[in-house]
Amino acid sequence: MKRISLTQYLIEEQRQHNNIPESLRLLTEVVGRACKTISHAVGKGALGEVLGSAESENVQGEVQKKLDIISNEILLEANEWGGHLAAMASEEMEEIHPIPNRYPMGEYLLLFDPLDGSSNIDVNVSIGTIFSVLKAPAGMKNPTEADFLQPGSKQVLAGYAVYGPQTLLVLTTGNGVQAFTLDREMGAWVMTQKNMQIPADTKEYAINASNARHWFPPVKRYVDELQQGSTGPRDKDFNMRWIASMVADVHRILTRGGIFMYPADARDPDKPGKLRLMYEANPMAFLVEQAGGAATDGKQRILDIQPQKLHQRVAVFLGSKNEVERVTGYHLQ
Ligand code: AHG
Numbered sequence: 001m002k003r004i005s006l007t008q009y010l011i012e013e014q015r016q017h018n019n020i021p022e023s024l025r026l027l028t029e030v031v032g033r034a035c036k037t038i039s040h041a042v043g044k045g046a047l048g049e050v051l052g053s054a055e056s057e058n059v060q061g062e063v064q065k066k067l068d069i070i071s072n073e074i075l076l077e078a079n080e081w082g083g084h085l086a087a088m089a090s091e092e093m094e095e096i097h098p099i100p101n102r103y104p105m106g107e108y109l110l111l112f113d114p115l116d117g118s119s120n121i122d123v124n125v126s127i128g129t130i131f132s133v134l135k136a137p138a139g140m141k142n143p144t145e146a147d148f149l150q151p152g153s154k155q156v157l158a159g160y161a162v163y164g165p166q167t168l169l170v171l172t173t174g175n176g177v178q179a180f181t182l183d184r185e186m187g188a189w190v191m192t193q194k195n196m197q198i199p200a201d202t203k204e205y206a207i208n209a210s211n212a213r214h215w216f217p218p219v220k221r222y223v224d225e226l227q228q229g230s231t232g233p234r235d236k237d238f239n240m241r242w243i244a245s246m247v248a249d250v251h252r253i254l255t256r257g258g259i260f261m262y263p264a265d266a267r268d269p270d271k272p273g274k275l276r277l278m279y280e281a282n283p284m285a286f287l288v289e290q291a292g293g294a295a296t297d298g299k300q301r302i303l304d305i306q307p308q309k310l311h312q313r314v315a316v317f318l319g320s321k322n323e324v325e326r327v328t329g330y331h332l333q
Pocket residue numbers: 062091113115116117118119208244245246247274
């Protein structure tokens with residue numbers, strides 16, 4: 001099999017489709033490099049003294065794990081000096097991080113969830129990094145939070161790395177979804193899947209069922225029908241998977257289909273779901289749509305949502321198109 005590196009893929013994409021200008025290629029390669037560094041730290045585990053919690057909380061009120069902070073630092077440091085970015089924003093930082101004056105300012109904005117699946121770090125289950133790239137508004141001088149508040153449909157690039165049995169980088173620039181596997185000996189990203197496609201139908205769903213008593217009626221109805229299996233209105237048996245790392249759940253769906261749900265529920269009217277629009281929902285929605293799937297908040301397409309604030313949360317239903325359409329339909333009835 002001919003090996004296509006990440007660099008070769010990005011250069012050929014630009015030649016054929018003119019969609020990855022040089023500075024976006026640099027950005028992608030720098031993020032890819034940072035993910036290799038994070039993968040290395042993750043892989044050291046207890047030997048690298050990277051497990052366990054730090055003594056801080058992030059703006060979402062979550063106790064930060066050491067690896068949340070380490071991964072955030074790695075991404076910041078890797079992306080500061082290249083001249084490709086104007087500013088960054090992260091799940092782990094309350095405020096945006098403009099590029100320091102000593103470096104030239106670029107035209108892109110980078111958003112990330114540096115370490116997704118924090119609760120799985122210490123138990124050696126797959127975790128990842130999620131990222132999203134926007135263009136800075138034309139004429140922007142000093143980046144502010146408002147410059148980031150663009151709907152997901154404006155993303156020029158999105159992707160994630162999974163640190164699992166293999167380390168993978170999965171990307172879209174709006175022309176399909178490609179996956180690269182880290183060749184650990186060579187330290188290189190090698191393309192291993194081209195044009196990933198999510199089947200429209202599935203027999204697999206993912207939801208944290210411990211919240212069932214708080215669900216709103218459309219979610220209750222939908223999941224209840226799945227659970228009735230071949231004796232119910234769906235006429236087939238469904239299987240369930242919940243990894244509690246969004247990257248790993250979404251990667252399974254990109255690989256073999258399925259529906260992933262993290263709904264809003266009755267607990268807190270001010271908290272529409274758990275997942276973050278800008279760092280989790282938007283990049284994953286972009287990837288899933290590029291693979292032929294769908295992503296909604298139960299009512300509308302995630303990529304159409306106009307963000308009101310950086311750390312905004314959102315309900316998420318994504319994956320196999322026919323299932324996402326069905327549960328969205330139940331919300332709209
Ligand atoms: P993070 O570790 O970045 O804070 O995200 C965790 C998210 C997501 O990865 C996962 O799907 C979800 O939280 C799991 O939530 P529950 O623990 O409620 O199942």
